[in-house]
Amino acid sequence: MKTKFAVVVLALLAVVPGRSLLAGDSAEPSRPTGPSRASALLPAAPATDACCAVAPAAKGAAPCCDELPAAAPLAARSLYQLDAKWTDDAGKAVTLTSLRGQPVVVAMFFASCEYACPVLVSDLQRLRAALPAAVREQTRFVLVSFDVGRDTSAVLAAYRAKFPLDAGWTLLRGAATDVQDLAMLLGVKYKQDARGQFAHSNLITVLNSGGEIAHQHPGLLGDIAEAAKAVVGVAQRAPFIAKER
Amino acid sequence: MWRSPQTSTSSRDSERLAKISGSLFKPMFSRHHHLSAAFALTLAVSAIAGRADHTVPSAPAGMVVIPAGNYAPLIRTKDEPPSVPVAAYYLDERAVTNAEFLDFVRAHPKWQRSRVSPLFADVGYLAHWASDAELGPFAPAAAPVVRVSWFAARAYATWTGKRLPTTAEWERTAAAGFTSTNGATEPGFPAYALVWFSKPTPDTLPSVGLGRPNFYGARDLLSLVWEWVDDFNTAMVSGESRGDTGLERTLFCGAGAAGARDLTNYPAFMRAGLRSSLRASYVVPNVGFRCAQSVSP
Numbered sequence: 318m319k320t321k322f323a324v325v326v327l328a329l330l331a332v333v334p335g336r337s338l339l340a341g342d343s344a345e346p347s348r349p350t351g352p353s354r355a356s357a358l359l360p361a362a363p364a365t366d367a368c369c370a371v372a373p374a375a376k377g378a379a380p381c382c383d384e385l386p387a388a389a390p391l392a393a394r395s396l397y398q399l400d401a402k403w404t405d406d407a408g409k410a411v412t413l414t415s416l417r418g419q420p421v422v423v424a425m426f427f428a429s430c431e432y433a434c435p436v437l438v439s440d441l442q443r444l445r446a447a448l449p450a451a452v453r454e455q456t457r458f459v460l461v462s463f464d465v466g467r468d469t470s471a472v473l474a475a476y477r478a479k480f481p482l483d484a485g486w487t488l489l490r491g492a493a494t495d496v497q498d499l500a501m502l503l504g505v506k507y508k509q510d511a512r513g514q515f516a517h518s519n520l521i522t523v524l525n526s527g528g529e530i531a532h533q534h535p536g537l538l539g540d541i542a543e544a545a546k547a548v549v550g551v552a553q554r555a556p557f558i559a560k561e562r
Numbered sequence: 563m564w565r566s567p568q569t570s571t572s573s574r575d576s577e578r579l580a581k582i583s584g585s586l587f588k589p590m591f592s593r594h595h596h597l598s599a600a601f602a603l604t605l606a607v608s609a610i611a612g613r614a615d616h617t618v619p620s621a622p623a624g625m626v627v628i629p630a631g632n633y634a635p636l637i638r639t640k641d642e643p644p645s646v647p648v649a650a651y652y653l654d655e656r657a658v659t660n661a662e663f664l665d666f667v668r669a670h671p672k673w674q675r676s677r678v679s680p681l682f683a684d685v686g687y688l689a690h691w692a693s694d695a696e697l698g699p700f701a702p703a704a705a706p707v708v709r710v711s712w713f714a715a716r717a718y719a720t721w722t723g724k725r726l727p728t729t730a731e732w733e734r735t736a737a738a739g740f741t742s743t744n745g746a747t748e749p750g751f752p753a754y755a756l757v758w759f760s761k762p763t764p765d766t767l768p769s770v771g772l773g774r775p776n777f778y779g780a781r782d783l784l785s786l787v788w789e790w791v792d793d794f795n796t797a798m799v800s801g802e803s804r805g806d807t808g809l810e811r812t813l814f815c816g817a818g819a820a821g822a823r824d825l826t827n828y829p830a831f832m833r834a835g836l837r838s839s840l841r842a843s844y845v846v847p848n849v850g851f852r853c854a855q856s857v858s859p
Contacts, residue, residue: 398681
């Protein structure tokens with residue numbers, strides 16, 4: 318099962334330019350930590366880090382990379398320690414660790430939500446539009462569903478099409494306990510009522526390139542300037558964090 | 563290293579919470595100590611009488627069975643039904659002890675004090691233990707384990723093949739009196755349930771299982787420590803999605819309490835309030851847990 322999963326991840330990553338380094342990590346599913354060279358994943362890394370932005374095979378030719386450990390452990394408060402297996406709207410397996418190395422904006426929702434979630438997603442779109450183009454390019458927007466019963470990959474795909482949400486967005490579904498874990502870590506409260514609808518917190522969370530919470534924006538229709546600033550800050554800081562490791 | 567404002571404050575919140583809740587109760591230890599033997603017989607009798615329902619199998623060792631029934635949430639919105647059905651379940655007769663939790667961390671070193679991820683347990687996790695795998699004088703073997711996060715409690719429950727009880731399950735069990743399923747109508751019981759809140763937490767907690775068993779046979783629910791429930795993070799969420807997290811800040815003003823089922827149930831308010839202020843990584847000196855299991859169909 319694990320082997321099969323790793324292959325799926327490899328296939329997924331193969332189509333994402335500049336992310337092939339992740340494959341080396343995915344081939345070792347027994348190791349919970351993420352890929353070693355977050356800096357290599359950043360398309361806009363400054364010149365001092367540029368020598369690290371090469372394949373592991375070329376490691377010897379890049380002395381400045383030698384100080385980096387072979388497999389940098391995740392930060393102590395990285396949400397990517399959750400080793401759950403998620404599924405995206407294309408039916409592909411995704412781990413949170415695969416999001417490492419870029420700013421991530423995450424929110425929890427459910428597809429049949431008629432009230433808050435469309436507003437929440439539009440808030441996220443507003444946030445995305447407010448980002449400088451270069452930052453927007455490298456920032457991933459992730460929506461995770463509460464509705465483990467009804468939100469299949471097909472339902473999530475339809476949700477993506479309806480808005481529409483482009484390739485910068487990842488829509489995820491997972492097992493009930495994994496959804497609960499993530500909600501606990503984000504501080505999102507949710508409860509399913511008798512009709513199957515979910516009452517829930519509306520919370521936008523900005524994660525840094527290591528998967529740590531950098532900023533949280535509660536509520537709907539608020540001023541997203543602070544959140545946008547946080548994403549930009551994370552994007553600027555990302556190479557530094559990568560180098561630190 | 564980048565640290566989030568959200569997580570860096572959580573340890574302080576834990577401490578503050580501990581101070582607040584710690585001043586609220588003290589177990590009725592001495593009173594129950596000498597009564598426990600007498601009630602053991604009562605328990606045996608009531609266990610036979612109370613569990614005569616042959617549709618529910620007998621409980622596993624150390625657990626009591628709570629037959630299917632209804633739970634009336636303390637706080638609900640106008641759209642929610644006044645009571646929700648709860649399937650039959652098993653609940654640990656008593657809270658998990660230090661000795662039992664020590665077995666767990668020995669089997670799973672990643673849950674030992676020095677190794678646990680700060681993501682899953684705040685600073686102060688098992689701080690009253692002598693070391694990673696040594697209880698010491700402040701953590702008697704038979705006392706309830708406290709200073710454990712929700713993540714740690716759930717990991718323990720999973721390790722034993724059980725789970726944490728839901729809020730509905732826990733509250734339904736705790737609503738029982740000594741002789742009936744509804745303690746609120748039992749003479750003297752509501753007053754008994756309040757005593758605990760008036761005394762501070764002792765420095766060293768007494769042993770589990772000394773409290774008088776309630777109607778179902780569960781002990782110490784209202785007199786030893788507060789307890790984690792699986793879905794504690796559903797507290798303070800109404801049926802109205804448009805009311806965002808701001809709801810949590812307003813629910814305990816007058817308007818919030820107006821939706822409550824029973825305004826006289828002070829302990830239930832306290833528990834709801836505590837749950838709404840917890841986060842899953844918090845470790846609190848008087849919050850422990852017990853496990854539950856579903857009754858297989």
